[in-house]
Amino acid sequence: MAASSFYKNGEYELAGKRLTSGELQTVYRGLHKKFPQLLLVEDPFAEHDFAAFAKYQAANPLVTCIGDDLTTTNKATLQKAITKDAVTGIIIKPNQIGTLSDTLATMQLAYEHNVRCIVSHRSGETMDDFIADLAFGTKCFGLKAGAPTMPERAAKYERLLAIMSTHE
Helix, strand or coil: CCHHHHEECCEEEECCEEECHHHHHHHHHHHHHHCCCCCEEECCCCCCCHHHHHHHHHHCCCCEEEECCCCCCCHHHHHHHHHCCCCCEEEECHHHHCCHHHHHHHHHHHHHCCCEEEEECCCCCCCCCHHHHHHHHCCCCEEECCCCCCHHHHHHHHHHHHHHHCCC
């Protein structure tokens, strides 16, 4: 959803309408009724709206509610999200927190609380395919690398395939 991208002045601007977090919850409820196969949602609310994330998660216990802007691969922020029952998944971006040690500490906390980790690429991509190794080596729930239409993205999938072919 990336709701921080359409959050302005305390409201969500969606399809020409201004919505409160409660009204946006109603929109999501309609989406879930129409598309019951919707099982993962990333950043359904603005990056600091832990309360709305928690309400969403409580109303949709079968959906993996993923924090990205909310958690920013940060152990302290993830702990806050866990304490508030705001997420059941987290996007992991190693260069977002700055060090691999901090990244792994955040992932460890996530695993201790049954929060699914999805290792992700960042904008401004390079040919570095390390995130495929990180995702596989830490037994992540997923790898988010975008559509393999650009060489920088395809490199991640090619590396993952190479890793998997040696572990069959």
